[in-house]
Amino acid sequence: MNHLNQLATKILAFISLIILLDFTAGYLFRYLETKALNNNPQGMIAEFTMCRAEGDIMIFGASEAHGGLIPSLMKNKLGISVFNCSNDAKPFYYQYCMINTVIERKKPKVIIWSIYSCDLNTPTKRDMNSLSVLNPFYDTNDYCKKVINKKSKYENLKMVSNLYRYNSRILNLISNIFSKTETDRGYVALSNSGYKYPTLKSGSEDCGIDSEIVDSFIEIIKKCKATDVELILIIIPKFENINNSENFGYKNLIEICGKYDVPLIKEFYNSPIFLNDSTLFRDNDHLNDKGARLFTALLCDKIKQIRETKCIH
């Protein structure tokens, strides 16, 4: 019996120690997070978008939008403030959390969302793993909680630990405390230094759709309508000539946009303006700075056109 008591005491002492350390570490990480966000907001784009980013137009998307849309140029053309909240390699559910949170926190006039037909497909394991950046918001943001819980059935259990919430973040936090990222309101120019201009890829694409993602997509569209936020979807050009005639995901995207009357600017995707000039691209998937300037200018003209048409109606 003594033996069992001894074992139980030791286990209890160890668990108490772990809880104490986890609790302390949580404070420390939150402190570091705030410090990093104050010092280098552009380096902490997820946290910055969640808590502080402002603009009449707010841009959402992954790397193609991060390096493809220039806020200062848009401001000159459209006359209203713009912020690019895009974050590299982030899937649909990340955008879902960000857009919902931004609408509730600081209602922008326009949301520009860079989307591809495959974004409506079932997320890969890698996609879901990339959502770990949302972990610190698990308790405070219902959208994040909902999305994180989709990762696995034990996610709520794992989130009990403060340390787990900041898993793999320590270097990122420290580097943002001591460094500064210069961006043009979220835009980071992609150069071709060290990269050759890409060669044109061609082929056909067929993406499926995930019913949960489609539901979430429609939820955002409805929310924008309900809160009077103008949602504009765009497909940013890639250096690839893709035949989408058999693409189920693409057809669905167009169908949803048509059904809910959401403008989808897709004419620059597969457009000869971009497909005939490889010097506009950093690689097959990303515009370089020259390409971003051209695309932003063309997009602004198109947005003006859309807004004018809406005013007339």
Add this chain to the structure above:
Amino acid sequence: MTFTSLNFLFFFTIVVVLFNLIPQRVRVWFLLFASYFFYIDLMPVFAILLALVTGCTYLFTRIIANSKSAIGKHRVLVLGIIVIISPLIFFKFFSFVNLVITTLLFRCGLHVSLPTSSYILPVGISFYTFMAIGYLIDVYNEDVESESNIGIVALFLAFFPIILSGPIERAGNLIPQFRKLQQTTYSDLVAGAKMVLWGYFLKLCIADRLGLYVDLIFNNIHTYNGTTLLFASVLFPFQLYADLGGYSLIAIGVARCLGIIVVPNFKRPFFATSMSEFWRRWHMSLIKWLTNYIYTPLSFGLRRWKMSGIVTALILTFIISGIWHGAELTFFVWGLLQGIYLSIEVVTLKKRSEFKQKFCLNKNPWYILISCVWVFILFSFSQIFGRCGSIGDAFYVIGKILNVLGKIEWLKLMPSSLGLFSLTLLLIKDFLDEYYPNRFLLFENKNIIIRHLSYAFILILILTMGVFDSGQFIYFQF
């Protein structure tokens, strides 16, 4: 349910608790049930294969044990080995043999399409097949008694901590422990938990972190320059060590929590000063198996060839080891290289010993350091063949390392940099264990505060730096 999943932690905890609560007479059957549950959760259909191999092993060992005639015994042994190894050969080598035959026939102008197999490799088959053959030979050699309780034989082959990737156990060690399964003692529980904790650290904080970089580079060999490929090639052996070493430690620790002692698999391999010493420290259970059941009979059979016989046996043994890893030319070359390294060491052993004695190099730290580095370079070089998907890719990587230098892609290394920190901790620990045993103890420190803080520190590292979503262990594919 892999070792790194929460499901496994729940399963393992429940098994340990129930194991200690149930009466001794049913413990074997309980562990057997738990082991099959674990295996079925991973690969339900192939549990039938495991049961068939178990049945055959039991049958043949019983026949050998009860056989009076030496020739009869030998025939049953040969038949038993053929029967037990057939599934392994079928699943592992069918496609390869098919491809070789089709290619040869095609070159002879015959366009023949042979039947193909689309089965995936049953997980753990290489390991339990080797254990079954080892048991069969041990019974034949009368090194162990044939077990009459089929439950114990089945548990020996299916024991859940070791079925997926070893260590490859011998019947002489495990079966006697299964015959008298006792309640777990406090010291067993603590020792096991420590091993499990350290094993998770190796796997999650080192192997999977380094894997982020190594996989990225080796999956895009045409994109990266020679220096980056060289750096990835240097990191890969560490990744492999932490992966299989981590798995082995978790397996050994889990078994220890049930009061069962499983043989160790690694002993600070990167502190070996020769290739032969390296192979006494790396994947020890496989090497011991190969030594007992392949190398020793082969070298005995070739003893009249003297040194040539030893060299032939060495090369053949390691080629078999390479082929065991996979039916690919890359693994053949990998095994051949190990055989050549060891053969050179055997042939030059006398001269090297004289040289070392003459200059008193045995305890010279610089000589030891250079030897360790040299062994590491040789092993890393051979592992390029182990890591690349094809022989062409391996030569491409080597060519690029030698010819196309450039800057290392440090930015790509960022996610793995935490892994480098953890690797440094591992190497410091291995260094202290190697050269200063019983000093600078942490997990084993007599002071309870230091001990508990050490556990907590490792746990914190796992939670903050571990990669929790990487999935499988490298050796599952073998």
